[in-house]
Amino acid sequence: MESEFGDRVKLTINDLRGVEKKSEIYHITESDMYLYSAYTPLVEEITSVVDKIREVFPKAVHVAGGPHINCFPEESEKYFDSVVFDDGEKSIVSLVNDFKKSQLKPVYKQLDKILYNDYPTANRKYLTTRAVVDTGVMRGKNIDLKGASVIFSRGCPFKCVFCANHQYGRIYYRTAAQVSEEVEYLKKEYKIEALALRDDNAIPLKKSIAIPFLETMGQSNILWRGQTRTNDIRPEWVKLAKEAGCVDLALGVESASQKVLDIVDKKTDIIETKKYIRLLKKTGIVVRMHIIMGLPGESKNIVQETLDLVDDTNPDSVLLLLLCPMPGTPLYETPERFGIKLKSTGWRNFQLLFGRQDENELPAISFEYEKDTPLGKSLSNQEILSNYVELQEIFRKRNLNF
């Protein structure tokens, strides 16, 4: 926006984190146009902010993009003045130009893919320092380091049937030179000591990209954490990652059952997953295992299978999530393939994946399985919920919960 419009457009970021709901409106600057990056778990908050702004500044227009808009296109088009589908870098320029000519369209969608590397390092100068760098970005013994969040790639080449990233189908990486530039910028301007990589795959999946990336991170002399798949990272990259400052990896293991992994198109082999976890642990990288309960194809034995996997690999923590089929994913769009009956369709009934934070909170499921599915006998919702609670209790007693 800045390189396109210079000082012809005034940009402000309204950071409402930590602001009490009733005071939010006093922290929002009056503008002609408000832009929102919408994620489904945040959509209630976003719409409540939009409603307030509409009352106080009725002439302003509200434009939203992001994963939520792609998942709920019709509801989003009705609610916002304009919506942006898919990558937004070019659309945002078009819509500002259209707005200046009083010709804002209700929908913007780029036909050609964004070349991610054409864009400069994200400049954080519009954000407060606290919003860029803070403690608590890292985990465990590194929690007090001053850290920032970054993202060096966009998308994922896999198509797991439960994943809301499903529409991407390919991945774009920043070059090693761009990674270096961003890290050095954050070190110089914000004195960061650590980074949380928010990429779907923090270690690139291709050798020709992974090696220069890891070498660059190593030269930056900074600690970092991220998440990876469990099968596509070569053993020599793990050693290099450790030397490059990687201290903590979350792994999308998803299920202990190979049958389930095959059904959800995870394209991982549980034997290879176990080898990868053992290697990470041996190398001194903290392992955070992510498991989703309620996936299609689970047997009555899923609790024991999960415990066996955890006993076998000894992760440092386990994040248990409950499946929620999101619009746009094969689970939602072709539920009959999996014997799924969806209970609700409005955006307020979805969250990406349910993770119970408090033992008194009652877990909830937004779907149920037919008794007999094309994949065989299914578990009832009661069984899925009781498996979830039972495992969470066991992991809590073992101090493994997130």
Ligand code: SF4
């Ligand atoms: S779950 Fe992970 S590997 Fe699968 S499509 Fe999503 S981001 Fe990619």
